[in-house]
Amino acid sequence: MINKLVLENLKHRWVRTLLSALVVGVQVMSILTLIGLSRGMLQDSANRTKGTGADIVLRPDTGHGTLSFSSGQVKESFVPYVAKLPHVRQAVGVLTQAVELITSMNGVNFDEFQKISGGLRFLSGGPPQGPDDLLVDEAYARQHRLHVGQTVKLLNHDWHLVGIVQGGMLARFIVPLTTLQDLTSNSKRVSQILVKLDNPSLADREVAEFNEKLKGNLQAISMADFLSLFNINNIPQLKAFIAVITALAVVVGFLVVFLSMYTAVVERTREIGILKALGAKPWTVVDILVREAVVLALIGCALGIVLTIIAKAAILAIAPASLPVTDAPDWWPIAAAIALGGALLGAIYPGLKAARQDAIEALSYE
Amino acid sequence: MNTAMIQVRGLRKTYHTGDVDVHALRGVDLEVQRGEFLAVMGPSGSGKSTLFHILGGLAPPTDGHVFVDGLDLRALTESERTEMRQRKIGFVFQKYNLLPTLTARDNIALAQALGKRKSWPEGFNEILDLLGIKQRLRHKPRAMSGGEQQRVAIARALVNQPAILLADEPTGNLDTENSDLVLNLLRDLNKRTGQTILMITHNPEAAAFADRMVTMRDGRILTSDS
Ligand SMILES: Nc1ncnc2c1ncn2[C@@H]1O[C@H](COP(=O)(O)OP(=O)(O)OP(=O)(O)O)[C@@H](O)[C@H]1O
Ligand SMILES: [Mg+2]
Numbered sequence: 001m002i003n004k005l006v007l008e009n010l011k012h013r014w015v016r017t018l019l020s021a022l023v024v025g026v027q028v029m030s031i032l033t034l035i036g037l038s039r040g041m042l043q044d045s046a047n048r049t050k051g052t053g054a055d056i057v058l059r060p061d062t063g064h065g066t067l068s069f070s071s072g073q074v075k076e077s078f079v080p081y082v083a084k085l086p087h088v089r090q091a092v093g094v095l096t097q098a099v100e101l102i103t104s105m106n107g108v109n110f111d112e113f114q115k116i117s118g119g120l121r122f123l124s125g126g127p128p129q130g131p132d133d134l135l136v137d138e139a140y141a142r143q144h145r146l147h148v149g150q151t152v153k154l155l156n157h158d159w160h161l162v163g164i165v166q167g168g169m170l171a172r173f174i175v176p177l178t179t180l181q182d183l184t185s186n187s188k189r190v191s192q193i194l195v196k197l198d199n200p201s202l203a204d205r206e207v208a209e210f211n212e213k214l215k216g217n218l219q220a221i222s223m224a225d226f227l228s229l230f231n232i233n234n235i236p237q238l239k240a241f242i243a244v245i246t247a248l249a250v251v252v253g254f255l256v257v258f259l260s261m262y263t264a265v266v267e268r269t270r271e272i273g274i275l276k277a278l279g280a281k282p283w284t285v286v287d288i289l290v291r292e293a294v295v296l297a298l299i300g301c302a303l304g305i306v307l308t309i310i311a312k313a314a315i316l317a318i319a320p321a322s323l324p325v326t327d328a329p330d331w332w333p334i335a336a337a338i339a340l341g342g343a344l345l346g347a348i349y350p351g352l353k354a355a356r357q358d359a360i361e362a363l364s365y366e
Numbered sequence: 367m368n369t370a371m372i373q374v375r376g377l378r379k380t381y382h383t384g385d386v387d388v389h390a391l392r393g394v395d396l397e398v399q400r401g402e403f404l405a406v407m408g409p410s411g412s413g414k415s416t417l418f419h420i421l422g423g424l425a426p427p428t429d430g431h432v433f434v435d436g437l438d439l440r441a442l443t444e445s446e447r448t449e450m451r452q453r454k455i456g457f458v459f460q461k462y463n464l465l466p467t468l469t470a471r472d473n474i475a476l477a478q479a480l481g482k483r484k485s486w487p488e489g490f491n492e493i494l495d496l497l498g499i500k501q502r503l504r505h506k507p508r509a510m511s512g513g514e515q516q517r518v519a520i521a522r523a524l525v526n527q528p529a530i531l532l533a534d535e536p537t538g539n540l541d542t543e544n545s546d547l548v549l550n551l552l553r554d555l556n557k558r559t560g561q562t563i564l565m566i567t568h569n570p571e572a573a574a575f576a577d578r579m580v581t582m583r584d585g586r587i588l589t590s591d592s
Contacts (some may be wrong), residue, residue: 001472009466024531181507274463278422278522279452281445360425363463 002284006291009065013264020260021299023341026257027249027336028304033311034245037332038232040324046230051115051169054092054194055203057226058082076188077182078218085213087198087206090116093190095180096171100156101138102323104329105173107180107190110184117169124148125163128176132287133285134159135174137167156182193218246338253300253342257293259261261350265289272354282355289354293347294340301336370433371530371562372398379416379585379586387491390416393430394485403553405573408582410481414566417459417482417582421564424454436531452481456528458536459564463517464507470518471503474525481526490525497521497553498544512539516570520548524555531555533565537572549575 010017041160049057050292060073076093082089092115094263096108110128114120121129123138125148134154136146148151150161154173182185193276203222210220221229230239270287312325368557390413398404400477404415419436423442434441435454440448451457464473478486494500499516507515516539523531523558533552537545545568553575557560583590 004472005465005468005476008472012467045570066392192539270463270466271465274465275452275476275480276448276459277459277463278477279448281448284480358425362417363459363461 002288003291006288006295008293009264009268009288009341010295013267016260017299018264019298020256020296020302022053023256024253024297024300024304025307026341027342028301028339029307029311031242031246031249031335031338032304032308032328032331033315033325034242035232036308036312037315037323038238039244039328042230042232042235043326044324045167046227048170049194050118050195050227052113052194053188053196055197055200056207056225057221057223058195058218059191059221060093060208061214061216073100074190074193074218076190078214079190079193080197082193082210085210087202088195089198090196092116092179092194094133094170094179094192095184095186095189097180097184099173100273102202103173104171105154105175105180106171107175107177108170109177110174113170116194120163120174121166121170123164123166125161127173128162128193129178130160131175131176132158133162135163135165136161137165137172138174138315139167143319195220237244249335249338250342250345253297253339254346255344257296257343258349259346260296260352261289261293261347264292265275265350265354266353269357269362273359276357277361279365285354289351290344290347293343297339297343298336299344301332303340304335304339305332355359369400369434370397371400371402372396373431373433374417375431377417377420377432378428379420379425380428381412383581385420390585391428392419393431394582394585394587396580397589398564399560402558402560403556403563403576404565405576405579405580406564406582407568407573408588410470412582413585414582415534418457418534418564418566421530422457422532423450424457427445427458452526454529456485456523456526456531458516458519458523458531459533460538462507462512462515464518464522466507466514468511469504469506470499470514472501473507473518474522477522478525483526486525487527490521493524494521496547498547513541513544516540516545517548518566520551527559527561527564531561531563531565533563535566535568535571537567545569568575 056073058078069247074093079091079093082088090112092108092112099103099105120135134152136152141147146161146164148161148164152159152161159175177190183349197203207220207222211219214220232242276287312327315325316321374394374396375393376407377394381388381390390464394417406413406417416425420427420432420439423439427440434447434450437450439447458568465476468476495517497520499514499521501516502514516536520533520536523533540548548576549572550566552563556563567573
């Protein structure tokens with residue numbers, strides 16, 4: 001019976017109910033979309049590294065396991081040294097530079113890279129010849145309607161677009177290493193070294209060997225371990241950002257449910273008096289309001305998940321290249337808990353106010 | 367201690383609104399026996415509703431002694447008064463006070479749920495029939511006339527078979543025919559089940575259905591005749 005009252009109350013003021021739920025839903029959506037984007041982008045980066053076909057990645061030995069995207073910290077002179085180590089078929093230095101918000105550019109020695117990867121697949125055009133030649137992947141080219149022969153301005157530099165390649169290998173932009181080094185003041189430096197072994201099954205053994213030899217300079221990591229590093233938990237900045245958005249969602253959810261419940265309590269002063277006159281304990285009154293808040297949060301969650309799916313479709317339609325999104329259904333319960341938490345917090349004060357209300361005074365309220 | 371259902375002595379109630387004190391009750395003495403049907407009359411503002419609210423445990427007395435079924439209302443905590451309302455009291459409000467979002471049936475069911483009852487008491491169907499609201503159970507208060515709402519409010523007050531029924535002008539909005547129906551019902555319940563009934567009315571004919579009538583004026587009980 002209490003549940004029926006809760007539902008009827010929500011139905012009675014359905015516009016308010018819907019609007020409050022919608023705000024909660026937007027919060028749920030922002031959390032879920034943020035997670036989906038973060039994961040999508042990380043997965044995308046991981047896949048690109050994996051796509052190169054390297055067995056081992058060498059990174060600066062920073063002494064801790066977090067993922068860093070800062071450019072050029074490895075001396076390029078390590079590349080020929082590593083290339084001569086036993087079991088190494090090919091080593092190639094890659095310099096990474098962020099271009100747009102989250103799209104990056106790789107500088108590589110193209111001929112060396114072709115040997116490691118088995119070759120980029122050209123959809124149009126061909127390999128770079130001159131220092132200002134640029135390769136772009138297909139998704140980006142499609143999104144920005146680029147075609148071979150065009151001049152593209154990136155990093156304040158005019159590039160000559162010579163080839164469009166199938167994506168999934170290195171960054172979306174590929175340019176000659178030395179040009180990128182000069183442009184970014186990273187002369188003789190690379191971000192990481194990709195290593196291809198004679199025999200991929202030796203990877204784990206070689207990792208140990210490399211780490212022994214290169215201790216203090218470079219850290220070797222097998223491709224499998226490298227991929228598992230592409231995880232939100234390994235990027236403190238991203239984790240902090242998600243925490244902020246989550247906190248914001250709790251606060252907004254709290255405020256909106258607070259406001260909604262508060263106006264409901266004021267507006268229903270008389271009804272609350274009636275309930276008390278009929279023998280409802282203060283806790284029963286709080287219970288009713290809490291249930292209303294819970295239903296609001298649940299409707300909000302459902303709306304949020306629907307909005308997330310719509311947002312994903314919209315993002316993929318508008319910017320498939322720059323914003324890869326994945327679904328994060330494992331975060332649905334977490335987002336629901338966050339919405340619920342905010343709603344419950346928001347119900348506390350109005351609930352207590354209602355519980356304290358004097359029944360008879362409430363009944364004389366017109 | 368005698369067996370009186372309600373014992374009131376020197377009851378005062380003062381409302382503080384802003385900087386004026388309203389002395390709604392200025393020393394009420396009243397005794398109602400178990401199974402008695404009492405009518406309370408008196409001009410508007412004489413304190414009738416206030417007295418009922420206190421007897422029903424809805425408002426605390428300012429001063430004086432109030433015993434209901436042996437319970438000293440001044441000694442009860444808020445939650446004990448709530449419990450008393452649940453278990454002993456049926457209240458028919460002057461302004462009906464139905465919940466606007468619920469249908470008539472749900473209004474009755476809610477009172478029943480709060481009184482922790484599972485099903486309608488025996489004969490309740492007949493009561494609904496008699497009150498002529500059976501066809502209106504699926505309607506919300508908004509869609510009902512004042513008289514219909516009043517009869518739903520009466521049904522709601524009876525659903526938990528309270529030992530004491532406090533009815534604040536239960537026939538105030540009814541035509542003579544319906545009024546007689548309700549009054550006959552109350553008298554019948556009073557005679558058959560021994561329910562103690564206190565009823566406020568402005569109508570001497572309605573008061574005639576009761577065993578006894580008292581008149582209030584200026585916060586006091588004036589006359590008491592049997
Ligand atoms: N909640 C309240 N706050 C302040 N004053 C009140 C309150 N309730 C009643 N009063 C005042 O107490 C006095 C008695 O009111 P009460 O409602 O008991 O009269 P009544 O006899 O029931 O009148 P009526 O026949 O019009 O229903 C009135 O002067 C009224 O204004
Ligand atoms: Mg009155």
